[in-house]
Amino acid sequence: MADVLCVSPSLQVLCVLMLFTWAHTQNVVVFQPSYLTAPGPVVSALLLGNTSGVSLSVRTVSPSNTTGSIGPPSCAAEVTQWVLTREQVGKTVERVQLSLERSLHLCGENETDPDCCSNPLCVLETLQVSACVGDTPQASLLIQAKIHALLVPANAGPDNKTTIPNPVYQPLGPCPCDLTFRACDVRCCCDKDCSNEDLTLFASHCLPGPFGGQVSPPPDYQCSVQSAENTPDWFPFLCVHSPPKNNPFLGLFYRGNVVKSKPGPTFQRPMLSAPALVNVYVEGSPILTLNDQYLTIPQKVFGQCVNNAPVAFLKNFQVECVTPLHTCPTEPPLQTLPEDLRIPVKNGEGGDVIVEVTDEVAIDPSQSISNTNGAASSESLMCENVTLALDYQFFWKENSITNITLTRTVGAVPLNGSVVLTTRYSAVFINGDFMSEPNSGNPGYQVGRPVIGGFMDILDNNTGSIQRTSINLWKSVSDGLCFTNEKKPVLFGENSTSGCLLPVSRQNLTQCDLLRETVASLQAALTTATYVARSGNPDPLTVTDWIDISFVMLNSSATVEDSTNSCYGIQSHQHIHVWSLITGTVEGRPQREIRALQVSMSTWSLDCVGGDDSPCVDPQETWLLPITSSVTFTDIPVNTEPPKTSFQINFTEYDCNRNDVCWPELAFPFTRYYTGEPYSQSLAKGLILVFFFVAASILGTPWRQVRQAWNTL
Structure with a gap:
């Protein structure tokens, strides 16, 4: 039983459970694992079984020169440089830990401290921990200790703690494709462990997108782009200041309060630094009790x-x-x-x-x-x-x-x-x-994220808020029947069609109203929302962030009368049509917004006719009625430009799409092309700057020279 090979993490968990059960039934003790490699000063293992009356001893062993094997375990303890501790973590489980009782820093040239390491390979020895009842060994643990000395730089600061940036301002992983510690990941160009030689092998095949470490470069009008060498004289007055916290992926990395910008002048504003790191909860971290135990x-x-x-x-x-x-x-x-x-x-x-x-x-x-x-x-x-x-x-x-x-x-x-x-x-x-609900973008929807639905909920103070819910399609699992099928959310930008099967017999054709109600209730359970969120991070208290869902109902007056072998007006297909629009860009990435959502029903007639007439003869025999659902996304074309004049149609001198020089964008911050802030604010700031330039010209040296020349006449 102790020789079972456990490779993957799931197999390791299974092995621990099997060893625990075996040790408990056999009333013996075993180490799990029975062999360890110690690359650091602390190593631990589990002792499973009835540990009452079991003593532990540690000694240094070496392989035999003739056989190359380690001798049998012994209960005789030796004095080593390791400290052995044990902790009860369960009724029949103990954690055994060995800690190195010496320093690991490398000895200096004239250092006489015997506790330092004389060689870079500081510790190289084999330890044997024995679990004994009296003088009889019951189980043994072999530990191969291979520890190198710590190389501390001469100018190391007093605090060597790793500072984790605040996720409100930047993602915790600046290089998301860096998956291997102290090793170069192929095609991950932002991996700091990759040397220049490694990067030349896949420099032209880097993983695309921000999750590969390639973030789109900031635009030229950002104040942080221009350097001191190539900055023109007018740049500080016309550049755009955008804090680094304005990130379209912010809602996908961090869930919390929205940081709202404060109005005020942005010229020469210092960059905000992230607040000091405190010991707080982050998403996914375990909740602790007051005695540092897991809740x-x-x-x-x-x-x-x-x-x-x-x-x-x-x-x-x-x-x-x-x-x-x-x-x-x-x-x-x-x-x-x-x-x-x-x-x-x-x-x-x-x-x-x-x-x-x-x-x-x-x-x-x-x-x-x-x-x-x-x-x-x-x-x-x-x-x-x-x-x-x-x-x-x-x-x-x-x-x-x-x-x-x-x-x-x-x-x-x-x-x-x-x-x-x-x-x-x-x-x-x-x-x-x-x-708390996960967002689907910040602010625009991200492709592949769930479409957010909602319904009105009246609070205790008679104020209304919109509670989130999902808009679903059928998800075929197991036998494919509608009563056992699951539902899957509608994902933004992904067209899909799915369905399930409803058993129907000739006896159901005699109760068409009941059959229609059953199918209608199954389809209505897919979309219980009455609102859909415009953007990926809607506010439940802001009604303008939500749009009414349009339901296209059936016209009951147009239905055909039922017969003994047929039923009409069965809502067997539900179609969801979503219209979206690109409303702008954030750091070069388009921000998509839902403008309308319509849910329509298609009816079918169910007749007991066809080549196979056995269901029509036997009222107990059933056949399967398909009930389907689908979703389609349509992009609304964007045309925000004003209509062209006859001069622009006949002459292309001012056409920015067909000329290298774009005269309408000469005064970029004062035109409609600039979307960094509302047009009224940019126009007001531009007029203020023009006033200052005119005042400086009137009160400056050129105007003084004109007055002197005028007075000399």
């Missing part, structure tokens, strides 16, 4: 429910776990106490918040019980206060947690033989009064 809620991992799964910041989930019961539960998570759930949790700002627990009693617990062996009788055992649901709500602001509420649903479960209990666990992150 755990039962979740599904690889399709299986895990009782102690960490909760990730800003990651919503809702799972259902199925547990067979033969006896009344006595341990969490099925048997919990409110005082055990009211635990302090770190809020991310140096403080803590207490989980507020509210108990609810299930009115009908039978909805969570299935597969009972017979009906519950008066003699059956009743399990009281069984936990049926744990619903967490995390209220957050920026990078911290402000409050946590927990609704615990309990009920009485009748135990007559054995039952199968279904429990629900969920976690929802709410920013203010709104649930």
Whole structure:
């Protein structure tokens, strides 16, 4: 069992579980893994099995000169330069750790400290850790220590911590294609580990786009582009100041409050530096309790429910776990106490918040019980206060947690033989009064991101807000039937067609109204939204960020009468048509906006005719009716230029598309071509600058010379 080869991470997890089960059943102890390589001063392994009464010893070993193998394990301990510690992490699991008790810096020329490393290869030895019961070894762990000395530069500062930039201003990964630590990734031209020789091999085949490290260069009118050598005299007055935080991918890397620009003069404004890094929560980081333990809620991992799964910041989930019961539960998570759930949790700002627990009693617990062996009788055992649901709500602001509420649903479960209990666990992150939702762009939609739908929700203060929901298509899985099929969201810019199958028999043709209602309810479940977001980061309180969805309903007066073998007016196809428009660019990337969305239905007639008449003869035999859905995206052509005059039509001197010199763009910031700020503001600033130039000319040297010449006449 201990010789199983575990290569991939998933196989390693499986091996640990198999070793744990084997060691527990055999009542022995084993090391996992049984062989380690220590490239650093700390190395650890797991000791599985019944560890009570087991002692650990460490010694230095060497292979035999004749056989080349290590001798049998021994319980005799030796004095080494390593410190052995053990920590209980489970009932039958211990973490064994070895730490090097010496310095790893390289000795200087005249240094006499015996604790330093005389050679670059500081430590090269083989260690054997033995787990013994008395004087009898039960298991052994071999560690090959190969540690090099630390090369510290002479001018190293006192603080060697890595500073992570604030994700509000720039992505955490400046080179997203750099996937291998201290190794050159092929076609990743921004990888700092690639030498000049490596870059020459694939310099012309770099990974495209920002995720390959190639960000579009800033335009020429940016104030940060011009250098001191080639800056013209007029450049400081006509350049555009755009902070680096204006990034179209900002909403895809960071979820939080929008940083709004403050109006004011931008000439010679200093660049804003990122705020100092603090110990706060970021998206995906585990939530910690006050004693530095993970806050755990039962979740599904690889399709299986895990009782102690960490909760990730800003990651919503809702799972259902199925547990067979033969006896009344006595341990969490099925048997919990409110005082055990009211635990302090770190809020991310140096403080803590207490989980507020509210108990609810299930009115009908039978909805969570299935597969009972017979009906519950008066003699059956009743399990009281069984936990049926744990619903967490995390209220957050920026990078911290402000409050946590927990609704615990309990009920009485009748135990007559054995039952199968279904429990629900969920976690929802709410920013203010709104649930955290991922954006689909900033601000324009990004191709491949979900189209954001919504519906009106009236709050307690009689104010309306739009809650997000998805606009879906059919997703064919398993047997392809509509009642078992899943749904997939509509992705922006991607046309798609999908469907499912509905079993229909001749008996259904006698109930056409019921058949039409069934098909209509299936199609209506795909699109429950009444609004669609214009951009990829809509505000739920701003109505102008949303557009009404147009539903094209059927004309009931045009329907044909049904017969005994046919049904008409069945909404078997739903089509979603989306019209989008490019409204501008941010850093050279087009920003797309949805201008209209229409949902239309196509009806079909279902007749019991054709070559195969067996379904028409046998009322119990069924055939499959296809129900389909599709989406089509249409780009609206953009024509923002004013209509051409007869002079522009006949002469091309002022046509910027057919001439190298574009006279209409001579005064670029004062024309409609400049979209960095509203036209009224740019025109006002331009007139102010013109006034200053005129005033300087009148009050300056040229006007003084004109007056002197005039007075001499």
